[in-house]
Amino acid sequence: MFKTKIPKSIPLDKLYDKCQNDLNLKTITNVDLSKVQLKSQYIERPGLSLSGYLEGFNPKKMYVFGEIEINYLQDLHPNIRFQRLQLLITQATPVIIIANDLNPLKEIKELCKRHKVALWHSSKSAVEVFSVVTKILSDAFAPVVSCHGTLVEAFGVGVLIQGDSSIGKSEAALGLIERGHRLVSDDVVTIKRKEENVLVGEGPELTRHLLEIRGIGIINVAHLFGAVCISRTKKIDLIVKLEEWDDNHFYDRVGLEDKYCDVLGVKIIYHILPVKPGRDVSLLLETIVLNHRLKEMGYNSAKEFNAKLLKTIAQRQENRKKTIETVKRIKT
């Protein structure tokens, strides 16, 4: 894994471009959005701040004015209205969104112009603005790490194949594609933490769907095998590290306990898969995935077998006891 990047700010034009269509946005003030940096991923409604209560008010957040806010402001005396809005709209404010197709009050327009604050107008409801913007911002502010590996989707499970160069990651991916699974990215995988414990991987635009196979060269699997064998992003469920077979290393022979590795603070199940001629890596990867799915469904082959074994042993011990007691009884 390479260095983790946590975006501290994003340019406002990026947000505008992403939500313009969904929210039917229009700009009211003439501000160069590429020069405004959004430093908070949270969006809020002004709420009580409009009444002059500013405890916990963060001027760096973006604010959405809905029907309630505008109605409340309209009920206020013009002087008080301007005074309250002055406290809210400052140079630090990145953007104000007026929802519900409402007319922005002239005081809001004036203050936004004065402080060069972006003022947007949306025909959608404040709740819709909230949900669309929150989704975009949580994605834009998510921690990201890039790593060397190959991300595939097999039986619906996202598997990140790691290992040294020339260990056979791309060949394993090719084998999986041939068996009807999907490639997300080869060699460079960008991992984003979405929500608390979900990791989503994707490939860079430039090298997306390319595989480099030694002896053949660079191939585009989307063109060779069709669109069915590619996927743009995938949640990472498993990490499998391919390693040269080492006779001195003791590999997991039973699979009773899962090993985990930490990626961006999320625990992901981790397997080490030794590679040597004759071992069909694609088949082994498929087996790991199927076994993982079985475990997710509550069936652990190794544990189930162990439980059965313990039961058999206990039964035998019981039988042995009974036999000894019977022999003793006969003797006496």
Add this chain to the structure above:
Amino acid sequence: MKLLKELKLKNCSGLHIRPATEIVKMLQNVQSQVFFTYKDQTVNAKSIISLLFLSAEKDAMIEVSVEGEDAEKVMSLLVEAFELGFGET
């Protein structure tokens, strides 16, 4: 041993397939781990696709990190190759 150096990409077409192949060929049998960082993106220099992903242009300053027993030898090979523009002008 870990060595870090900023090297300038001198060949006119930048880091395209041919120079990337030269780098990978050069690093094929070296022990050290080699990473290139450009525009905040770090990649494994032993992989062609990773190198191409950087899409580094002429005069780009690439941060080269070499870690391993043969780091010194590998770094000097890389410095020379960058200097010669990977055989391109």
